[in-house]
Structures are given as C-alpha cells and as structure tokens.
Amino acid sequence: MSDLNTAMIEKYRSSFLKEVEANVEEGEWVKMCMQCGVCSGSCPLGKHWDHPPQEIFMMIRANKRDEVLSTDSMWMCTSCYNCIARCPRGLPITHIMHGLAVYSKRLGLTQKKQPTAEFSQIFWDNLMKKGRVNELKLGLSMYFKDGFGQGIKNAMANQKLGQNMMKAKRMNAMEFFGGHSVKDLSGFQKMVKKAQEIEEGNLKDAK
C-alpha cells in the first residue's frame, strides 16, 4: 500500500464519501444518487460486475472504502453512456467510474493483472515515448504482456490479421524500429509533466 493511501485513510477516517468528493473526478455527485437502480439496469455489463454503479455509490456512502477501491467493477465500464443518458438525477456516472478507477490506481489499490488497468498502462507508456501511439508496438506489447511463450502464441494466432493490415497499409512493419514521433516531442513531454505536477499537487494539498 502506498504512502498516499495511508495519508488518505488518515485524513478521511470517518467519511469515504468526503474523500471521494475531494479526490475523484465528479465525486461530488455521489451523494445525489437516489438509489433508483436505473443505471444498474441500463448498464449492458453491470450484471456481470461484482458491483454495478448504484451499488458502488451506496458502498461509498456506507464507508466501504477498501471494497470500492479494490473492486475491478469500475474498470469494466465501456463508456457506452447508457447510464448517463438515463439517470433521473443526472449523475455523470461514466465519468465517476473512470474517476474511481484512476483514484484506485493512484493509491496502488488496483487489482494486479486487471486487464483494463494493464492495457491502460501499456497504452500510456507507449504514448509517452513518442507523443503518439505506435500501434505496432502497442499490439506487440499486448501480445507479450503475459510472457514470451504466450506472446508467440498470440502473434501466431493473429498472423493473418496482421498481414492483411499491412497489405491494406493500415500498419507499417518499419515502425518496429523506433517509429516516428510528434513534432515537438520534448515540448509534449514537458506539457504532460506539468499536468502531472498539478494533479499531484492537488492530492498533496489534500493530504
């Protein structure tokens, strides 16, 4: 568990709701949920989750901090926006799901091997290198994320798809060697760094 996590527990000892309000994107909406269940009923995936949105909001209010931050339910959200369109109270549910995922990741509470979380990390690392996504490398990173043997198996299984993409000029094998970057790469990296600093600062203030 991270220091940040310990600090947050200390700070919001009695109210996880307040912690969510302060630190999670759109978290101040959670208290407005009226428990109608429309979101859970509308979510195409909700029934496969441990905790559909309505339940997550109730858990936050019932102070179930550990369960919420370590569940992988919010990672399963596909951003279909069904829930937002239907919530009678106008809660930005999709955004709250993402906000909770981000917060749990920051505190280091996300489940290991959570596929969406893993993919997100790979995507981020890939993006940071050149300021743009190198699709060939992104694909390969995904193939090989569970070890070399599994990677070869994945690659063989998708061989045909890869060849067709190259034929259709949707992928370029040369990108494997370095690959091209955005125009002002160092400018891009500085910008991201600054944004990160601001966000960290916000959390530190919260400490």
Add this chain to the structure above:
Amino acid sequence: MADEKKFAGYVCTGCGLGERLDAGQLETTATRDGKMQSCKQHEMLCSAEGVQMIKDDIANDDVTHVMIAACSRRAKVEAFNFTDVALTRANLREGVIWVRPDTDENTETTQEMADDYIRMACAELKSMTKPSASGEQSLNKNILVVGGGITGMTAAIEAAAAGYPVHLVEKSGKLGGAIGSYYKVIPTRSPYDAPAENPVPGMTEAIEAADNITVHLNSTVAKTDGAPGRFSVEVATESGTSETLTIGAIVQASGFKPYDANQLPEFAYDKSADVVTNHELEALAVAANGGPIKRPSDGKEVQSVCFIQNAGQCSDKEGHLTYFAGVTDLVSIKQAMYFKELNGDCDTTILFDNLRTPGAGGEDFYRAGQQSMVTFSKGIASEVVPGDSLTVKFEDKILNEETEMACDLVVLATGMEPNSGPDPYAQLMVDEAEDEEEKAKAQAALENAPPSILNLQYRQGTDLPHLKNGFTDSHFICFPYETRRTGIYSAGPVRRPMDAQQARDDATGAALKAIQAAENAGLGRAAHPRSGDLSFPSFRKEGCTQCKRCTVECPFGAINEDEEGYPMYNESRCRRCGTCMGACPVRVISFENYSVETVNQQIKNCEIPEEWDEKPRILVMACENDAYPALDQAAQAGVEINPWARVIPVRCLGSVSLSWVTDALNSGYDGIVMMGCRRDDDYQCHFVRGSAMAAERMSKVGDTLDSLNLEPERVVLHEVAITDVERAPQLINDMAETVEKIGLSPFKF
C-alpha cells in the same frame, strides 16, 4: 298565476329528430295519451326563439307544467331553465335516435321508443309540482371553527377575510396546535432548499388583530343542535361557564394525535431516552435555542443521528398503522437538516425503504437534503439496542446485507392518527355484528371511544361518521370536503394525513365550503351533488307507521325523531338523495318533483306490447350522477342500445322503492336493470350510502320474484361508473339477451 294546472308539451325537431321521427305522431301522443293541453313543435327548441316561445306561453297562457321532448335532461340545461314551472324532459336525442341505427327496418321500433318516452314524461309531469323552498330556510353568516391548530386558524382567517364572522373554539389554552410548537416547517416556496420559518406566530397575531374572529380558549363544544343556517352551539369553558351561539356552518379542524411509540419495543423507545419520535424531536430542536441539539439522556451534543422511516406505519403488524402518514419522509428530511444547521458536522442518516416526497417542492427538498450531506440509506431497521451509544441494526436493501450503525440519537418517523371523535355508528356495529369476534371488536371500539368533539344532537350520533382508520368520511373523488353531515366540513389531518401546507390549503377550501353552505341554507338550496335544488322531502304523517327506516337510512343523518317517534326532517341537512323515500315501506315520503308516484307513472305509461308482438320491455333505472351520464356519453359515441329498453333516471339508487320493481314486474316488463355507483369502502356513490342501502333493499327482491314465479335473472343491479361508456349500454343489451333466452314475462295483459 292561476291555481289551475296547465300542461304544455314541446317537441323539438332539430338535431335530426325531425328526420328520424314522425313529429306529428309525437305531438298526437303528447296530447292524446299524455293529456297535454297543448303541444308545439319547434325546429330548434333550445334556440333563443324556441326558448322565448315557451317563456311566452308561461307568461301569457298560464302554463304551469312543461314537457320538453328533445335532448337529454343533462343537455341544454341553461336554455331550458324555467324556474316558475314544473318541468320534465323526454330524452329523444341521446335516449333514442343516437342509440338506434338509421335504417328502414328500425324506423318502427325507434318511433315506438320515442312515443313511449313522451308518454312517460307526460305521466311524470302530471304528478309533479313546482319545487320551492320549505320556508324553513334562514341565513346566518357565523362560521364556527372547532380546533385552533394551523388548520383551524387558517379556516378562521380565510372565512373572516371573506367577511364572515368566526367563532374559533380551542380546547387548550393557546392557539397553534401541534405545529405551533415546531422548530421549523417544510418549505412551501421555491427554491425549497431549507426548512422554513414557523408561520404560526404570525397567524396568531393576525387572528388577534381581526375584529370578526372571536377566540374561545380552554373551550369545547358541549352541544350542537339544529341544521345549517340555524345551528345552535353551546360552547363550554373549562371553568364551567358556557354560552350558546347561533351558527350558519361549521368547520371541524380537530387535527391529529401522534402515534404512541410505546408500541414499538423493538426500537427501544420505552428503554432509552435517546430514542425519540419525530414529534418529540421538534421540542429538542426548540430547546437547543439556536445551539446544537443535545440528546435527552445526558445532554451530550448529538454527533450522529439516525432516522428510522415508517416506524409503526405502513405495516400490517399488530398495533401498527396500516397507512402512511404521507409527510413523514419530508418531515425527516426537514429534521435531518436541523442537525446540519445546528450540529455542525453531525453524521445524519435517514434509513428508508420507500422515500416519498409529495408536493410541488418535495423532490427539490429531497435534493437539498442530499446536497447538505444527509446520508440516505435504503434499509429497513429491525432493532435499536440501547446503550451509551445506540446501535441500529438494519438490512441494507442495496448491498443486501444485515448490518448496523452506531449513533447518539435515534428518531422514529412515526405516523399520525386522526382526532375524529367517536364513530357515531359504533353502537350499530355492535348490534349488527355477524359473529362473536366481530361483536367483541365492535364492543371494544365502542367502549374505548374518545370524547365527542361536536356533540351533535342528531338521531344518528354525536359526531362525523368515519371512513377507514378513523378518518372522517368524505367523498374522495367528487366532493372531498363534503362530510356526511351537511354544513359541517372537516379539514386537515382529521380528514386524511397531511402536512401543514396541505392542511392550510385544505382549511381554505373548507372555509369556502362552509360559507357556501351558510348561504345555501339561507336560500333553502341543497349542497352537493344536487346543488341549488329547492325540492325537499316531506312525509304524510297519517300514513307513517313510525318504523324509523327513514331516520336510520338517511346517509346524512338529516332526520331526527319527535317524542312520538315521527320523523322530523331538517331541510337544510338534507341532500335530496331520496334514500328515505326509497326506504319507506308505506311510501309516504315524497318530493314535489320526485316521488314514488312520479316514477310509478312513468313505469305504467310505457306501452307494454301484447305477448304475440314479441317486443319485450326492459326497464332501466339509472342513477343520474354516473350511470345516466355514462349512457349519454355512449349515445354521443354512437353505441347502440337495445330498442326494448326504457330508461328512467333516478336521483340515487338509494331512492329506488321496492314497489317500483314489483309494479314493473306485475305490469309485464320482461327485465329490470338497475345501475348505481360503487358502494364499498372505495365507494363512488354521490350520496355515500345510497347505493349500498339500495343493494341491501334489493337483496329482498328475490322473494318478490319467487312469489311471482319469475326467473331471478330478470332483475339485476350493477355498479356503474361514469367512465363505463361501453359497459353501461352492454349491460342493457345483456338483459335483452337474457330475456331472449328465458322468454317473455307471462304478466302481459
């Protein structure tokens, strides 16, 4: 105008009547069979010209009785409004041409129908006289308001503002009632985001300043005698003095009593001082005097509080209230916000199952509660464990788990019970109980009855009749303010559970109704639903057997008894339903324009064809409030009605005399259909009990059929609503089919 009677008939040929019917023939029927001294046709009788023609005849030819053969009696009432004569109408449009197909093979039966309706109307007219007020009427503008809570105060202020002097009687030593001692009230104005200031102090000032409101504190109503327009009310004070007032009309605003939470041992109400009801919390909030609310046991500032919704209400458990108080969810939101206002960062949880926030601002107020960080948890509390810190055990309905929470104070959202006084029919319930268990229950209710509020000197008991759960009876669908005692209006939570604002609105309505009742009484006019009616029942004393049926069955307790046991009518208490008339076994009760005779004449003057004609006759007696309008609407919609049917509108099914049924069967009708309003606890009968009384009376019709050796299917009684546009005609057509199956009546001579 001469004393001599002069009968005139008028046949309208407009609206297609002239094309479908032989008007000359109708005229002949009216003069030859109906014995009208004159009969005129007009191509549009309801036009200014047509109406003028009738007016001229009344003015110049001394016409005293008018028969109009045109549209339904429910149409063109403004045009055909001749108050100086006795008036009847033959319904040829909705009753005949609109319900019969326009084809050659139907011309004959359609004309027969029309001729019959003319004969019937003429015969009815012969036994009618023009109604006029009894002479008993008197105008008294004083309004008595019983109960000085927020409801009674509002009624007093409103009636006084309309220029009617008010006497306001309050049992305790000060005005304000339950709400008077509340910290704040549910907001009544946009943006509905915080509890609002208590309006009672301002209202008290207004009442003190008003010069036409007399307040009687520490007083009760010792006796109420008389009738609207001439109530004689004895107001007694605690100290033993009393004074008698004459009153025009009364508003009863006797309010509610909070539910007794001692019946909730599971929530430790009897064990812990820190478990309080919503009602008691108000006192804690007031005592806090702007500082933090403290818990009763040790005066500790409350840092966590839990509200348990539906405590002892909406539940079938023994001792619980089966109904919802309607407002207790809003009340808890309001009180939760007290803690947010006064107790800083106090953990405030509302445990609810169904959160109901009615009213214009209800949803906004709920959101405001959420904004202020009140936690709303969907859960059902099962137990409160007393201790230094209270433990509330509950089932979380979202997370599906049994769980618990700790808090300093528990507030039980308990319901409200009406202060409606004793049930006037409690003794009757004992007498009429069907088994021992029922009798014991009724006996217990009678013995535990609270003291009377109005002390009415009525034959039918001292107080307003109850509906369910002790709330005063009122016609919920059509005339919610009307009670079963004319000129006495109940308002506020004695009528149904409600919050302060609803009670104030209710009181305003009741005050206006009371004013209307006082004015009506001054003119001798009826209240709802026959508003404006001047006719009133009278009885032929020589014929009366003092059987008491009328005094017992009148749904409005209008009839008292004199020393000899004869009925004493009170015109201004009467609603003109005719239930007494239908009840009287010796048929001595009648109205000027509605009597056993007027209907009997209609029944007899419909021509019954000979058996070999194979034309049955079906008598339909339809309640004029719902069934008859339903048939009118059906006619407008072009629904067909069987040509053998003859419909007679009745004031209420309660007015139907068993003799009409017997006479009709004897004179050869093949089937009888009676249509009245729904009569159970969710009744729709405009005269409340009329339809039920009729059903009881008609249960004896089987004996009549038996003695005549007729099939029981020939007489049916249906509950019909005004919306039964398809069904009402169908019921008539069904009877035609029945008759077809079982054959014609053998009583055709």
